[in-house]
Amino acid sequence: MPEESIDHIDFDELNKKAISKPLVTHIYTADPSAHYFDGKIYIYPSHDIDAGEAFDDLGSHFAMEDYHVLSMDSIDAEAKDNGIALHVNDVPWAEQQMWAPDAAKKDDKYYLFFPAKGYDGIFKIGVAVSDSPIGPFTPQPKAIENSFSIDPAVLEDNDGNYYMYFGGLWGGQLQRWRTGEYNAQNPDSPTANLPEDNEPALLPFVAKLTDDLLEFAEKPKEIEILDEDGNLLLAGDNNRRFFEAAWMHKYKGKYYFSYSTGDTHFICYAIGDNPYGPFTYGGRILEPVVGWTSHHSICQVEDKYYLFYHDSSLSKGVTHLRSVKMVEIEHMEDGHIKTISPYKN
Numbered sequence: 404m405p406e407e408s409i410d411h412i413d414f415d416e417l418n419k420k421a422i423s424k425p426l427v428t429h430i431y432t433a434d435p436s437a438h439y440f441d442g443k444i445y446i447y448p449s450h451d452i453d454a455g456e457a458f459d460d461l462g463s464h465f466a467m468e469d470y471h472v473l474s475m476d477s478i479d480a481e482a483k484d485n486g487i488a489l490h491v492n493d494v495p496w497a498e499q500q501m502w503a504p505d506a507a508k509k510d511d512k513y514y515l516f517f518p519a520k521g522y523d524g525i526f527k528i529g530v531a532v533s534d535s536p537i538g539p540f541t542p543q544p545k546a547i548e549n550s551f552s553i554d555p556a557v558l559e560d561n562d563g564n565y566y567m568y569f570g571g572l573w574g575g576q577l578q579r580w581r582t583g584e585y586n587a588q589n590p591d592s593p594t595a596n597l598p599e600d601n602e603p604a605l606l607p608f609v610a611k612l613t614d615d616l617l618e619f620a621e622k623p624k625e626i627e628i629l630d631e632d633g634n635l636l637l638a639g640d641n642n643r644r645f646f647e648a649a650w651m652h653k654y655k656g657k658y659y660f661s662y663s664t665g666d667t668h669f670i671c672y673a674i675g676d677n678p679y680g681p682f683t684y685g686g687r688i689l690e691p692v693v694g695w696t697s698h699h700s701i702c703q704v705e706d707k708y709y710l711f712y713h714d715s716s717l718s719k720g721v722t723h724l725r726s727v728k729m730v731e732i733e734h735m736e737d738g739h740i741k742t743i744s745p746y747k748n
């Protein structure tokens with residue numbers, strides 16, 4: 404929801420209408436990546452702070468420094484904050500902006516994947532490893548080779564392969580990588596290098612991970628998001644095109660790629676038959692929340708699916724002080740997902 408509209412919000416009323424409550428209220432958390440590991444729910448969120456940075460369209464005010472892992476013994480249990488799992492000061496290659504992370508489990512190890520800006524101001528994606536799902540995580544000395552941009556989301560497929568989906572526009576820098584090299588021109592412009600409205604929209608990327616989950620096993624490939632006629636969504640189709648917040652879940656053998664539309668604030672999804680796509684636009688999962696960003700994950704717990712998302716209701720609309728929430732979602736008979744409104748009318 405755009406910043407300018409929050410002046411009119413009565414937050415007491417809004418909180419009464421909210422379909423769910425923040426999972427924790429003693430810290431601000433956002434961009435929740437939820438997983439069901441070993442019979443418990445683990446949530447890997449961003450840890451929002453107010454670092455005093457000015458607001459801008461590059462997201463400089465999202466100046467996060469560390470990650471805390473939340474855990475829930477069951478879907479009805481209270482969420483527990485397990486403290487600092489990784490701090491930027493412990494990551495040799497990263498200088499600032501620990502944005503939306505994800506995690507994966509392989510054998511007895513847990514892997515935290517995270518984007519951060521290096522000392523050159525360029526976002527890369529790193530990985531850190533732990534024996535425990537709550538950390539602490541030990542980072543690799545360097546970022547993943549050939550990684551770029553933000554918002555990693557890792558799918559463990561049924562055949563044992565792991566795939567990372569990633570990318571984000573504006574401050575997430577995806578538009579700076581159109582030639583395969585980082586374009587440093589117009590450093591303060593979030594929109595320089597974007598396609599024209601009548602050109603195909605920029606696409607997110609996917610790369611299979613190596614067996615040790617520490618590197619890409621292949622050059623990242625774009626994944627196509629198509630409309631109902633089989634055409635790529637256009638850059639000017641702001642209500643449907645990919646912006647950031649990639650996520651992948653599977654349902655009845657189909658691959659559901661979900662994402663945020665950024666400046667129009669929807670969480671949408673597209674359906675495909677394999678991890679590389681193409682994916683056909685399927686609709687909206689979540690209508691806009693309070694706060695500019697919308698970012699989510701979908702986690703299967705036994706036979707139910709839950710949407711983890713965030714809003715800025717606890718901070719009364721401060722866009723970079725968000726709170727993680729959760730609600731059950733429904734896949735309908737035809738495979739589509741029922742759209743959720745975060746606040747009742």
Ligand code: FUB
Nearest residue numbers: 465502503647648696698
């Ligand atoms: O939390 C920082 C950034 O805001 C994330 O990386 C984006 O997806 C958006 O939620």
